Amino acid sequence: MSIRSFWDGKGLFETHELVTIGLFAAGAKASALVIALVGGGMNPLTMILKSAVYSALLVVLLAKVPKTGTLTLANLVGALLAFFLMGQSMLAIPALVIGTLLVELFIKAIGGLERHPGYAILTVALSEFVIRFINLGVSYLMVREQPQLLVMVVVVVAFSYLGIIVGLVGGYFMTRELRHAGLLQ
């Protein structure tokens, strides 16, 4: 494999898988944006709902493209989009990619996403935890002179992770239903 082939990711993903990852990243970002706008910004209900929808979509994506690297690519695309559109935390992107990739490699080591449908849920739960941990680190750098603001950030992160857990449960039932309907293999 040449360097150019490796750089372009040839052989890692098929075209239809890349399209699916792109569409789900768009769906996750757009629904988060709509919920934030309709819900009136940073209130606990909006944060829980936003995270729930996001994680449920990720579970469905992993059921549709059960490959190592899917979640990393989806998160990377989402983060790059957030940076391009809103200038959000460019600094967190490398750490986010490494964190998610490590989680995916761990899942691969214990059998891979194909082994059990529950592994998709485990992957999302672990990677979201790692991402939130990294975001807390970046937030600490921002507010290091006034640490009580970090307490606010921790509260926000806790609410959003609660939403992730709700979304994982919803995603599990949704995946089952979609498999039953023949929309997922």
Next chain:
Amino acid sequence: MQDFSSKLSNSSRGLVELSCETRLLLTLFASIFSLIFSDVYSLAILLFASAVYLVLETRLKTIVIVYIIFAFMAGIAMLCAHLLGYVLSGMRSQSPIQALLPMMRLMISVNTIIPLAINARLSGMVNSLNRLKLPGIIKLPLLITIRFIPTFLNDLRQLRVAIRVRFRGRGGFFFWVIRPFLWWRVFFMPLVVRLIRSADELAMAAELKGLSSDTDFGREKLVFSKADRLVILLALYSIMAAFLARDFYA
């Protein structure tokens, strides 16, 4: 394709018009250097430079509106932090200057984000992505994401209309708050089904067109205008001045 930000961007043009790459570069500078500096003088220089950039790139009316919204949100956050400060008395900061520093960092980021977010056009974004030498495995999903968002928002609108028709006369706010499972069933499930179907259809279309991760989407040459070069140069001078101020006052 609907260019959903074009109306807003047309009304928000400032004194100069910079390229998307310059805006991204300045946002990157702001996010990195606002974290590096932790003294009030350096951050004040960066804040001033970012404010100048904001005034050059965005109309005054837009700046005022965004700042009022920002002040409102920051006020609520500060109030909550103040209340928490009473609860966790050991975590209070030592001086008002130290309390000011996180706010200054936030303002620097906001000043650079406003021009990027307000003036962003989908077409410009796609062109700028084509100019960046990203690997195909990232570029293809990213381009699809950018192109698909307006279509997805349109799908959401259609779903909302369908729900209005179905629950006519009883679809108020509390109706949905006390029935989260119903919301999940009538709104979220159809949305995911729509997403999966769109993914299948678009994937088939992409494969038929021969698109893949190694497709060349036509790399245009990146050309910086005079205004771009001047603004980047001023940004670099401001960063150097901030470093000098840090060393001088240390």
